[in-house]
Structures are given as C-alpha cells and as structure tokens.
Amino acid sequence: MSIQVFVSADPLSLETAMQSVIDPAHGAIDTFIGTVRNMHEGKSVTGITYDVHEALAEKAFHEICEEAQGLWPDTRYYVAHYQGTLDVSGISIIIAVSSPHRAESFEACRYVIEEIKKRAPIWKKEHYVDGMSDWLPGHSLSEEAEHSMTCCGHCQEDAHG
C-alpha cells in the first residue's frame, strides 16, 4: 500500500514508519516526528493529552496523503498520530514519505504535517507544573464543512460549492 495511516494509543515507532514506505525504486525517505515541548507561552508543560475523532482523523490523513500524491507522484506515505496522554518529549506524530529523489519527499512531508494541523480532528490539552490544564485553541473546520463532498440531497441551499 502506498498510503498507510493510523491513530494509535500505543507508542509510535519510527522503525515501523520507515519500513512502511521503503521502496527499492525510492532513494529518499523524509520523516517528521512531533514531540511534546516542555514550555508553551511561558508556562512549564508536563504533558499533553491528545483527543482524537479516530474515524474522521484517519479519513483526513488519507485525503491529505492522496492530495500530496497528486502533487508529488510516485511517493509513499505513513502517518501515525498518538491518542492519549504523553509526557514531555513523547512522540505525538510520525510522518514518513519516500520518493525516488529527496526533493519530493521533503516537500510532501512538509505538506502533510501542515495540512494535518489545519484539517485533522485532533485536540491538545496541555498540563502544567502548577496542576492546571488547558485545551489549546486551533483552526476551525468550518471551511472543511462547507466544502464537504457529502450531500444529504435535502440541503436548504447550494451548500457544497
């Protein structure tokens, strides 16, 4: 399979990611690993809880990878996102992209992470050293909703563009 995507409550594996995209015709694998930072806007962070709508997140990952394949043909993708609570330095996401040459894998990997941040239904709750926690602000999915390809056939107006 040229696209593999997962949401997982188990620790994410870089080795699995690399093995999933390796291809004898490809000379490059680019990886992105997201980890929990110990500081955010001046507050000391002890960990993050990741809340995920699993079905729609995996659907979004797949759509994003398909778009990337359209932009950079002959590329392979692995995306895994963690669901649950991680301590500082825990791995929240691994993206691996392979391609015949390095430029495509760099560019496609960047595209995938930037789109995931804007479009995948995932939320972060930061935990601080003082015992407090906050849900972080994010990017509204309103635009995604208005461009949804799903139609009930009974919309009040031409809602699907």
Added chain:
Amino acid sequence: MINYSIKCFGVFRQFGDTLCVTVDAGSSVQQIKAALVQQLGEQHKTLVEESVLANDNAILPNAYILQEETPLSILPPVCGG
C-alpha cells in the same frame, strides 16, 4: 421532534462526554448548533459557531438537513500534530 446525542471532543469535554438536544425533524445543522447555544449559554456562542458537527463519516455543512436520529459529534477548532 428528534433527540440528538452529540459526542463531545476537545474543549467541549468540559460539558461531559455527550450533549443532548431536541429539535424539529428536518432541522439543519445550523439549527442544531443554535439549540446547542441555547442550552450552553450565549457565552459559548462563538465557540459553537467556530465548531462543526459531524456524523461518523463526514463533517457536515451548516445547511445540511438531518431527517432522522443519528449519532453526531461536535468538533471544535483543531490543533493536531
């Protein structure tokens, strides 16, 4: 009238795992969101407006009409990665 059970994600979890609203049959997503604002209070109007409703397969446009009881989720602004 139809009762919708709406699963909460992200910041909506402050209200519990699910929210329940009752609206007329044939209501739009926008009308269900308005019912949510009425239930949660005007102080949450911006949050609800910036959020979207989804079924198990797709995010739903505001004009989408729901004809029957179906599980829904409310998805606030996202910040994965």
